[in-house]
Amino acid sequence: MKKLLKIIILLPVLMVLMMVVTVVVMMKMDHNAKYEVSTENTTIPQFTEMDIPFDHKLDHNKSLPFLGSAIIDIDNDGQEELFLGGGPEQQDKLFSFKDGSFVDVTDSTGLTKKETKDATFGVSVVDADRNGFADLLITRTTGVWLYSNDNGTFIAKKLPITLSDNTTPLSVAISDINRDGHIDLFVAGYIHKELAEGQSVFREGYGGSSVMLLNNGDNTFTDITESAGMTYVHNTFMGIFTDIDNDGLEDLVVAHDTGHVKTWKNKGDNTFEDVKNPDSDRFGYPMGIAVSDYDNDGLTDFFFSNVGSTPPKMMVKGDLTDDQVFNEKWILFKNQGDFKFEDVAAKAKVADYEFSWGAIFEDFNLDGRDDLVVSENYVGLPPFHLKFLRLPGRFLVQNENGEFAEVGAQSNIINKRFSISPITADFNQDGYPDLVHVNLEGRSKAFISKGGDAAYLKVQLPNTIESIAAKITVKLDNGKTLYRDYVSGEGLLSDQSHIQIFGLGNAKATEVSVKYINGKTDQRTGSFSNETVTL
Numbered sequence: 001m002k003k004l005l006k007i008i009i010l011l012p013v014l015m016v017l018m019m020v021v022t023v024v025v026m027m028k029m030d031h032n033a034k035y036e037v038s039t040e041n042t043t044i045p046q047f048t049e050m051d052i053p054f055d056h057k058l059d060h061n062k063s064l065p066f067l068g069s070a071i072i073d074i075d076n077d078g079q080e081e082l083f084l085g086g087g088p089e090q091q092d093k094l095f096s097f098k099d100g101s102f103v104d105v106t107d108s109t110g111l112t113k114k115e116t117k118d119a120t121f122g123v124s125v126v127d128a129d130r131n132g133f134a135d136l137l138i139t140r141t142t143g144v145w146l147y148s149n150d151n152g153t154f155i156a157k158k159l160p161i162t163l164s165d166n167t168t169p170l171s172v173a174i175s176d177i178n179r180d181g182h183i184d185l186f187v188a189g190y191i192h193k194e195l196a197e198g199q200s201v202f203r204e205g206y207g208g209s210s211v212m213l214l215n216n217g218d219n220t221f222t223d224i225t226e227s228a229g230m231t232y233v234h235n236t237f238m239g240i241f242t243d244i245d246n247d248g249l250e251d252l253v254v255a256h257d258t259g260h261v262k263t264w265k266n267k268g269d270n271t272f273e274d275v276k277n278p279d280s281d282r283f284g285y286p287m288g289i290a291v292s293d294y295d296n297d298g299l300t301d302f303f304f305s306n307v308g309s310t311p312p313k314m315m316v317k318g319d320l321t322d323d324q325v326f327n328e329k330w331i332l333f334k335n336q337g338d339f340k341f342e343d344v345a346a347k348a349k350v351a352d353y354e355f356s357w358g359a360i361f362e363d364f365n366l367d368g369r370d371d372l373v374v375s376e377n378y379v380g381l382p383p384f385h386l387k388f389l390r391l392p393g394r395f396l397v398q399n400e401n402g403e404f405a406e407v408g409a410q411s412n413i414i415n416k417r418f419s420i421s422p423i424t425a426d427f428n429q430d431g432y433p434d435l436v437h438v439n440l441e442g443r444s445k446a447f448i449s450k451g452g453d454a455a456y457l458k459v460q461l462p463n464t465i466e467s468i469a470a471k472i473t474v475k476l477d478n479g480k481t482l483y484r485d486y487v488s489g490e491g492l493l494s495d496q497s498h499i500q501i502f503g504l505g506n507a508k509a510t511e512v513s514v515k516y517i518n519g520k521t522d523q524r525t526g527s528f529s530n531e532t533v534t535l
Helices: 002-030
Strands: 047-055 069-072 081-084 093-098 101-104 120-126 135-140 143-150 153-158 167-175 184-191 211-215 221-223 236-242 251-256 261-266 272-275 289-292 301-304 331-337 340-343 356-362 371-376 394-398 404-406 418-425 434-440 443-449 455-460 471-476 481-485 499-505 509-515 521-528 531-534
Touching: 047 081, 047 093, 047 101, 047 434, 069 120, 069 418, 120 167, 135 167, 143 167, 184 251, 236 289, 251 289, 289 356, 301 356, 371 434, 455 471, 455 509, 471 499, 481 499, 521 531
Parallel strands: 167 236, 356 418, 455 531
Antiparallel strands: 047 443, 069 081, 081 093, 093 101, 120 135, 135 143, 143 153, 167 184, 184 211, 184 236, 211 221, 236 251, 251 261, 261 272, 289 301, 301 331, 331 340, 356 371, 371 394, 371 418, 394 404, 418 434, 434 443, 455 499, 471 481, 471 509, 509 521
């Protein structure tokens, strides 16, 4: 009888222990490579890891768990700086890469957060006042701020933007939809932290409200959300303007939380049409957006992160009904033209990975094929507070077959911290893109490329609103053609280097042409290799 009583008492403990062991085993197995992908004839780039001397502080009681970042050349000296946003009551920071390390240059720039003490979320970079220097657009709980730049010195101004009472502006997508030369904004809205009902609420009408804003010509704005046909209520992470169907109009791609990917077609009269895509009839957690013509066919493609294989489906399906289709897999939209897409994530060998945040495309080995980097680990998931259970982040090179091989360990790119987004620029000026994982609640981590023998071409457009959604075409002497869109906001709450790096392999470029969204074109012909073409 006593033995039976002991068993009865111990049974709940044993069951809990078994559940814990099961979770640990499953999460460790989740780290394993998901596919066998050939890397024959594909160079595996090599990197040197270093910390960036800034410890981001997250206050879970005051702030949503997000962090803004950007690449900006503050004084037009050709050396790009790294912007990292601070948490509540924490100063934002600017770093310059000097003598092989990142140096804090914030104090010399006048970049302060004395006007507000809330966390910094999204960041976009553009010369908003047209004085020849790149400015910063920054979202915080209190609103959207413009940091005007005068040769490396910033002056802050809160923009007069009205949002719903329950809404935090999480990020800003920028374009000039009416062609008046001024920045227009899509502000992605997320529900205030204190009003959130949970992390897996899919029901229609729950969340913050996003807005489409038309510039009045003086950086005040008119809300055209309703007249543009874009009124909705749903938590939204981000949007990106780019010309999806090559009709000379910038369309808008949007990632909802607990919802869908949205593809809004620009109709040319300040209105947008919500066009169906492969994600329209299923539900998931699309968060980060990466943009690339990854197969070099002249049509822009999109990658979207998702919760992946990490959390149990029963935990993340939330309030979805049995007849609503749930998709946890990573998403890769191949553009088929005419605003039609195919989700080819499984075909490209990127579907079955883990919980992820921001993502970017970049040609890290300069072979003419864009590679993919994805941020991982969620500060709000309890098992991730044990470092050995955290995910490594994914660094995937694209092979000759259009498939993506995970080579993070081989490239020395492992980040078991809470990364919100990757961010890329050529910090050491060797032509090879470098990488930063922007980490929440801790130090961000940089990975500086060790270079190689491949050639590159950098293309630099004016950092003005006219360049957003421009189409860049580079023709090579081996008959190949490379395509790139000039986009703002790729990743998640981040803005990448606006200097476009094209990998030439062992070829040379013979022609560089740009078609701007306002219809203007520019072209250079010659023999280009390991240099920058400025247009």
